[in-house]
Amino acid sequence: MEKRTPNSVIKVDGLVKRYGDRVVLNGVSFSVREGEIFGLLGPNGAGKTTLISILATLLPPDEGQVLICGYDLRREADRIRPLIGFVPQELALYPTLSAWDNLAFFGRIYGLRGTALQERITTVLDLVGLRDRAGDTVRTFSGGMKRRLNIAAGLIHGPRLLLLDEPTVGVDPQSRNFIFEHIERLRAEGMTILYTTHYMEEAEQLCDRVAIMDEGRILALDTPKGLIGLLGGGVIHMEVAAEHMEDLLSAVRALPHVRAASSRDRQLKIETRAARPALLELIQLCNARDIPILSLEVLEPNLESVFLHLTGKRLRD
Numbered sequence: 001m002e003k004r005t006p007n008s009v010i011k012v013d014g015l016v017k018r019y020g021d022r023v024v025l026n027g028v029s030f031s032v033r034e035g036e037i038f039g040l041l042g043p044n045g046a047g048k049t050t051l052i053s054i055l056a057t058l059l060p061p062d063e064g065q066v067l068i069c070g071y072d073l074r075r076e077a078d079r080i081r082p083l084i085g086f087v088p089q090e091l092a093l094y095p096t097l098s099a100w101d102n103l104a105f106f107g108r109i110y111g112l113r114g115t116a117l118q119e120r121i122t123t124v125l126d127l128v129g130l131r132d133r134a135g136d137t138v139r140t141f142s143g144g145m146k147r148r149l150n151i152a153a154g155l156i157h158g159p160r161l162l163l164l165d166e167p168t169v170g171v172d173p174q175s176r177n178f179i180f181e182h183i184e185r186l187r188a189e190g191m192t193i194l195y196t197t198h199y200m201e202e203a204e205q206l207c208d209r210v211a212i213m214d215e216g217r218i219l220a221l222d223t224p225k226g227l228i229g230l231l232g233g234g235v236i237h238m239e240v241a242a243e244h245m246e247d248l249l250s251a252v253r254a255l256p257h258v259r260a261a262s263s264r265d266r267q268l269k270i271e272t273r274a275a276r277p278a279l280l281e282l283i284q285l286c287n288a289r290d291i292p293i294l295s296l297e298v299l300e301p302n303l304e305s306v307f308l309h310l311t312g313k314r315l316r317d
């Protein structure tokens, strides 16, 4: 097969997807470099599953260009499929078959036979730590073990790119750690991994880069550290009665440790140069003007606060 050597394993440009009148992906562009773990972070309904299904060649895009390993998704899907492993959110396993037979089934779909198939099954079972359960029917597996087997199925044909849709949803903490370890091990072996999640601590810990998605758009894309840096010295949310807002906003902006401030209804959003001194200044200001503070929140510098800062929403319902 002709080999292409692209700069990016995934390159998405101006991707649009609609369901009827509803625009679910609204001009999404990003690229994923060889060997990185790339996270798509967003709340339910952000469009993550839609996006990953398009990358997995399961759903056609309406507009825009997608290149996977240099191949065009619209014209060269047949070349792309052997290069990617897709692990869907829903388990795609046969409960009455053993782990081994499930993997043999998926391996045959990719044309693996005989010793090559057996070797691959052993390799992927080792990789997800299920070799000693190879002969057991999947029905008898715990939820976490089924997820790990699902990942093994996505790896059976030795793809270059692994696409994982919410691999740790509904999984107990131990299996979650296992899955983390597998993902890190795969990266160490040179695999490129894109995965979706709405767990921000997970994305912060695991991903080289993260795209924050909401309502079909990418709002920010950077390393977790870079994204957290968007908060500067920290962000404070303060609530006061609406009648005080106009009076207060310009005074808040003039405080020495405040970098920027904006208001919506009763909420003041304050970007600080340093959260603690800014907090003291705010309290003094409100006291001096006799303005009651209805609520006050200092956002910890983490991805969750970045998300809240960018969207005004919490990532968790």
Ligand SMILES: Nc1ncnc2c1ncn2[C@@H]1O[C@H](COP(=O)(O)OP(=O)(O)OP(=O)(O)O)[C@@H](O)[C@H]1O
Binding pocket: 019, 024, 042, 043, 044, 045, 046, 047, 048, 049, 050, 051
């Ligand atoms: N087949 C479909 N027909 C119509 N609308 C759909 C379809 N699939 C998804 N949607 C809508 O598209 C939007 C994005 O859904 P998607 O599943 O991609 O989001 P998500 O970020 O993966 O969320 P979740 O974590 O809940 O899966 C949602 O509003 C959803 O209702």
